[in-house]
Amino acid sequence: MSDAARPTSATEEHQNRFVEENLRRIFRQIYHMVGNVADAQDLTQEAFIKALQRQDQLKDGEKAAHWLSRIATNTALDFLRRHGRYTFCEIDEAPEYECDSPEDLLLRTEQREYLEEGLNVLTPRERTALMLRDVEDLPAEEVARHLDCSKATVRSHIANARSKVKKFLARRRS
Amino acid sequence: MPHPSETDLALYAGNDLATLDRLRVEWHLRSCGRCQQEVTEFSEQRSSMKREMPEADVDWNRLSAEMKANIRLGLEAGSCIAPEPSRRKPIWSASPRWQWVAAGVAGAVLLAGGGFWFDKAMMVRPLNGPSSAEVVLAYSEDGIQMRDGKNIIGELSNLRRDKRSDVFYSVSTQGGVRASYVDQETGMVTVNNIYYGQ
Numbered sequence: 006m007s008d009a010a011r012p013t014s015a016t017e018e019h020q021n022r023f024v025e026e027n028l029r030r031i032f033r034q035i036y037h038m039v040g041n042v043a044d045a046q047d048l049t050q051e052a053f054i055k056a057l058q059r060q061d062q063l064k065d066g067e068k069a070a071h072w073l074s075r076i077a078t079n080t081a082l083d084f085l086r087r088h089g090r091y092t093f094c095e096i097d098e099a100p101e102y103e104c105d106s107p108e109d110l111l112l113r114t115e116q117r118e119y120l121e122e123g124l125n126v127l128t129p130r131e132r133t134a135l136m137l138r139d140v141e142d143l144p145a146e147e148v149a150r151h152l153d154c155s156k157a158t159v160r161s162h163i164a165n166a167r168s169k170v171k172k173f174l175a176r177r178r179s
Numbered sequence: 180m181p182h183p184s185e186t187d188l189a190l191y192a193g194n195d196l197a198t199l200d201r202l203r204v205e206w207h208l209r210s211c212g213r214c215q216q217e218v219t220e221f222s223e224q225r226s227s228m229k230r231e232m233p234e235a236d237v238d239w240n241r242l243s244a245e246m247k248a249n250i251r252l253g254l255e256a257g258s259c260i261a262p263e264p265s266r267r268k269p270i271w272s273a274s275p276r277w278q279w280v281a282a283g284v285a286g287a288v289l290l291a292g293g294g295f296w297f298d299k300a301m302m303v304r305p306l307n308g309p310s311s312a313e314v315v316l317a318y319s320e321d322g323i324q325m326r327d328g329k330n331i332i333g334e335l336s337n338l339r340r341d342k343r344s345d346v347f348y349s350v351s352t353q354g355g356v357r358a359s360y361v362d363q364e365t366g367m368v369t370v371n372n373i374y375y376g377q
Contacts, residue, residue: 024250028243036235042242045235050246054253117231138193139225140232145195160195167189171224 020057027070028053031077037136038081040121048084052077071150078133078151085129119177123170131169134162182214183207192221 031052036045056073124132130152137148138159149159183191183204190196191204208215315326324331 020254021247024247028246029239032242032246033234037232042235042237046242046246050249050253053246053250054257057250057254058257113231116227117233120228120231135228138195139228142229160190161186163193163195164186164189167193167221167224168185170228171189171220174224 016060020060023057023069023073024053027073031073034074034137034141035077035081037140038078038133039084040124044084048080049077052080055080071147075151075153078137079153082129082133082152085132119174120170122177123173126169126173127166131162131166134159135166135170138163139167182211185217188214188217189221192218193225 028049032045032049035048035052036042039045039048052073056069056076124135127135134148134152137143137151138145143151145156145159145163148163149156152159152162187196187200187204191201194201196204204214208218
């Protein structure tokens with residue numbers, strides 16, 4: 006690497022702090038979008054590398070965090086467009102509550118399976134909007150910024166996603 | 180009173196409706212059990228999704244250490260292939276407007292080169308080519324250059340955009356140098372000629 010391209014130790018320290026402060030949040034966000042650890046790990050790394058290569062955007066801490074979230078959303082969205090299906094590879098390994106009875110465990114496993122199948126009927130953008138709004142609890146305005154579209158479009162994605170999942174679950178349970 | 184649309188009920192359940200629409204739906208819900216039931220189902224689905232959405236069951240310390248190392252590696256690999264900061268941006272990476280200007284200039288150069296070649300090709304010239312021993316025709320990655328001693332008397336910059344594509348150089352018996360290459364994207368062949376004649 007040339008000396009000009011090598012980051013200074015101050016820059017490197019700033020980058021490390023930025024990664025440390027945001028890694029868990031971004032991993033969780035991407036994991037909820039793609040549904041498995043291996044892909045979430047790859048995409049998280051990719052999102053951070055993309056963000057850190059544009060150092061000029063990282064000066065303002067809060068803006069940088071939002072900007073990173075958008076990069077993460079777009080990276081995961083591109084992946085979903087290419088790969089389509091949503092798979093919770095770790096669904097059986099998800100932590101259980103000690104107080105769960107065998108019946109509760111069975112019900113919970115069944116619900117997760119239904120949920121996974123329900124998410125597969127959504128388009129990548131609907132799925133992303135639903136995850137960001139209903140699981141990550143981001144306000145609709147923020148989801149719109151992530152998806153780079155209007156608030157009206159995001160509302161439409163969210164409403165479609167909720168309706169589709171509801172219909173799917175009703176069919177599945179009947 | 181007409182029922183609100185399913186879209187409105189789905190948005191109402193998540194508090195995503197604009198104020199006026201929310202008030203309209205609320206007014207309707209006071210007297211409609213069926214729509215109340217719909218809203219309850221949407222609300223329960225939201226809570227269930229949040230509750231049931233599994234968290235990754237991983238050893239976070241190990242995973243985060245691995246990701247941090249990979250991010251650092253990725254950044255270092257990226258900076259190895261990044262262009263030198265002081266280097267001027269190539270014209271083909273400029274804005275689309277400048278790309279059009281560059282394409283126009285390139286076209287003009289090609290036309291002039293072609294005309295020049297045509298003119299010279301039609302001339303009857305001795306086979307031994309340039310008579311001056313000091314005139315040198317040279318080619319490089321950047322194009323073709325004709326030098327008379329230290330003076331550059333002719334130059335044709337390489338117009339290819341992709342350095343990876345192969346350029347075929349040939350020296351003609353008439354004392355000219357020809358460079359041709361195939362654009363990998365379009366399949367178009369570009370030929371650059373430079374001649375020196377009496």
